[in-house]
Amino acid sequence: MRLAPACRAMFLMLAPLTAWAQDGPPALPPVVHMDEKAAVNEGLAITVAKPGHLVASxxxxxxxxxxxxRVVHIHPAGTGKVVQVLVQPGQVVRRGDGLLRYQDHSLHVARLQAIQLRAALSAAIAARDDAASACARGRLLAGQTVSVAELRRRQDALAQAQATVRARQADVDTLGHRFAEEFNSSSEHDGTDEISTLIAPFDGTVMTLDTSLAGDLTPAMDVASIADxxxxxxxxxxxxxxxxxxxxxxxxxxxxxxxxxxxxxxxxxxxxxxxxxxxxxxxxxxxxxxxxxxxxxxxxxxxxxEDAGGIVVPAAAVQEINGQSVVFRRLDSATYAPVVVMVVLEEGGQAVVQGGLQGGEPIVGQGSFALRSIIGLAGMDAD
CATH class of the missing domain: 2.40.30.170 (Efflux pump adaptor protein, beta barrel domain)
Known part of the structure; x- marks a missing residue:
């Protein structure tokens, strides 16, 4: 097969090809010729090979x-029933904004317990005061109308009454801590009539809301989630x-x-x-x-x-010819030399090559396929 005159006019003249090897692919020609006008028509763009390295992605x-x-799951402190839902999923909330209100049965029970404990504390304090007065009189009358044994009994009664006061005070303080830290926290605060409100602990977005009006709540339930x-x-x-x-x-x-x-x-x-x-x-x-x-x-x-260093060229500059990776070095405005290289890494439209190129050499970036085509057509013509 031989090149038609029109093809020869477009691609001009290829330098004489090296003879075909008898047991392998043909060798590359030393140079390829293409005049400036044809290079412009084929979109050849010249760039410079640069030393560098690429990192694979x-x-x-x-x-x-x-x-x-930054995600908080909201759990109620007590058991109860939802009376009002204040937000919807996807809604942006500020710290302290209410999410829902519920009738808090646990809060009701705790408040009744608080009344009982305060009453028990008052009774213990009264008993301690009586024991203290009896002990004081006994010390004044000791050895006269009050025996030493009776004084010791009164002192023991006072010590027992004081211990009871401390125990009742501890019960009141424990329940007070529950009111302060459980029924009132960064995600909940209690109100009047045993109504508790679940609140946003920080500025964020409501991601989930897994309850509805009149829904039952327990402390184990993941009622809502807020995400920053x-x-x-x-x-x-x-x-x-x-x-x-x-x-x-x-x-x-x-x-x-x-x-x-x-x-x-x-x-x-x-x-x-x-x-x-x-x-x-x-x-x-x-x-x-x-x-x-x-x-x-x-x-x-x-x-x-994974990274590699060498000469960095545009990936489009590399052409496969006869099973070899080839880059075209520009010798002058109309002459290009094919250079065999090894592609080490290709990434992001760039390639790291090693072989016959040096940093700073002008090469064909875009449009090198036209030069590859000349070699292919000339090889067919040689047949």
Whole structure:
């Protein structure tokens, strides 16, 4: 087969090819010619090969999740029945805002118990005061109308009465602590008529609300959850063979509707999930503007610990010819020399190559396929 005159006019003239080897592919020609006008028509772009290194990255799907340490699950302190629901899932709340109110039966029982304990304390104090008065009179009359044995009995009675007062006071203090720390806390405060209100412990977003009007509540129930979404997790689930390629401290770049978000890989689970067989990789991202919606799935890349150094060229500059990777070095405005290289790593449209190139040499970046085509067509013509 021979090149048609039209093909020769477009690609001009190829330098004489080296003779075909009898037992292998043909050798590359020393140079390829293409005049400036043809180069412009074919979109050839000249760039400079530069020394450098690239770090490999891993494309993944990542999902947005609330930061687990910034999620609080709200439990009621007592048992009761919901009388008013004040929020909805997804609603932004401020610290102290009410979530729901409920008739707190435990609060009612505790208040009745408080009355009983205060009454018991008052009775113990009265008994102690009587014992103290009897003991004081006994000391004044000791050896006269009051025997020494009777004085000792009165002193023992006083000590016992004082111990009873301390015990009753401890009961009152314990219940008071319960009112202060259980029925009134960062997530709940009590009110009048045994109505308790569950409140937001910090500024955040209502993630879940698992009750309704007239619903029954118990302390074991997870009634609601509040999340601080000013910082979220980006979670990727990887097969173990990919997870070993990434490590904490690496960079994650996530594509969102507003642009790319760069974060740092914080944790790589040491074991795979028994349910999925995948390894969880977590990156944390500050998000004060609430741009990242929990549950969203996004495209991302994870930096690996694999890197390579050498000469960095555009990946489009590398062409496969006769099973070899070739880059075209520009000799002058119309002459290009094919240089065999070895591609060590390709990443982000760039490639690290080793071989016959030196840093600072001009090479064909975009459009090198046209030069490859000339070699292919000339080889066919040689047939």
């Amino acid at each position: 891993l494309p993944v799907m990542t999902r947005v999740m609330p930061d687990a340490v 979404l000013s910082r979220v997790w980006l979670v990727s689930d990887l097969p173990p063979e990919q997870a070993v390629r990434v490590q904490p401290g690496g960079t994650q770049v996530t594509q969102t509707a507003q642009g790319s978000v760069t974060s740092q890989i914080e944790t790589v689970d040491g074991v795979a999930s028994p349910l999925t067989g995948l390894v969880r990789v977590i990156s944390a991202v500050p998000d004060p503007a609430r741009r990242l919606m929990p549950g969203t799935v996004l495209d991302a890349t994870l930096q690996t610990h």
